Amino acid sequence: MRPARHAAKLKPFLVMDVLEAAQKLEAAGEHVIHLEIGEPDCDTPECIKEAAVRAIREGKTHYTHSLGLLELREAICEDYATRYGVTVSPDQVIVASGTSPAMLLAFGVLLEPGDGVVISDPAYACYANFIEFVHGRTVRVRVTEDDGFQYRPEMIREKLDERIKAVVINSPANPTGTLLSDKRMQALAELEPAIVSDEIYHGLVYEGRERSILEFTDRAFVLNGFSKLYAMTGWRLGYLIAPRAFVRDIQKVSQNLFICAGSVAQWAGLAALKEAGAEVAAMRRTYDQRRRYLLSRLPGLGLSVKVAPTGAFYVLANASAYTDDSLAFAYELLEKTHVAVTPGVDFGPGAEGFIRFSYANSIENIAEGLDRLERYLAIRGRREA
C-alpha cells in the first residue's frame, strides 16, 4: 500500500513547519514573537459572532442550498456592485467552506489532466499544489522586486500555448503585499486564458485602491473569502464567482464533495457583509500603522524592500545581505531570537533569499521582534560579498 503519487508529491507548507517549531519552543517556556502566520490577530467582530449565535438559537443549523444561502449570495453580489460597480448574479456565486475549497472547485472544473495554469513566482504557496492535485501543470512566471513582484503581461504572453487554461492573479498579493496596476490588469484580461483572481485581501488596501478582475473581463473566476478581512479564519467561509457556463458543473462537484458550506458560518458571513463596516475600517487603520512601522525599521536591519507594499498584511524583505538559504535563515532566527518569520522559498524559487514578515500582530510585539532581530543581526554580521 502507498499513497497516490499526486498526493505524495505535494510540498509541505513551510510556514506551518516554522510555526510548529515555534510552538515547540513556546511549550518549553520561551516567549516567541510570531511574524510568520498570515492570520489576523484581532477577534471576529461582535456583530458577526452575535449573528452566528442567533442562527444556532433559531435552529438555522441544517444543510443550505448547495450554492449557499440566497441571502448571502445576494449580499455578495451587492458588495461587488458597491465596491467595483460590477453586476454579478446570485446564480454565479458558489459559497464554500473557505477560499481554499473554492480554489479546488475552480481548478477542478477548468483543467483537463496536463492543462497548464500560470502563476507568478513568488506566489501563494498553495496554488501550485491545488493545480497539481487536480492533475494540472504549473507554469511559473518570474516577477522581480524592482517591479513590486507583479506580472509583466508580455512575459506571460511568451509562455502561452493552447494547453494553458488560466492565469492566476492575486492583488493585493501574498507574500508581497503589492498590487497590480490597472494597466497590467487590463492587459492580462485581454489574454486568451481565463483569469483566476484571488481577491481574498481585497478591503485590506492602505494606499490607492484594489480592482476586481470583473471590472476588466467576465471571462474570469473570482475567489474570495471572509478569513482575512473579517478576521474569520476559523469559521471557514469563502466563495467563487464563475462564468455562467461553468456554474452547473461546479455545483455538481460541490454537492458531491461538500454538500454545502456550514450554515452557521454563512449566517455569520451575511452579518459580516451587512454590519461589520466600522470594525473592518478600524482593523484596516491598525494594520496600516503596523505596516508603516515595519517598513520604517527594516532597512536599519539590513533587510531591504524595493517597492513598499500597500495591501494585505505582509512584507517580503530581501535578506540576501545575510543568506541565500531562506529556510535555514528562518530557523536560525527562530532559534537565536525566538522570532518566527516565513522563508521566502515557501512561495517559489523567485523568493529565495527573501523572508516574509506578517504584521498581523500587535505593534508592541512587532517592535519587540524587530529589536531582537536587530541585536542578533548586528552580532551575526552579513555574509561575505
Ligand SMILES: Cc1ncc(COP(=O)(O)O)c(C=O)c1O
Ligand atoms: C492568497 C491566499 N489565498 C487563499 C487563502 C486561503 O484562505 P481561506 O482561509 O479562505 O481558505 C490564503 C490564506 O492564507 C491566502 O493567503
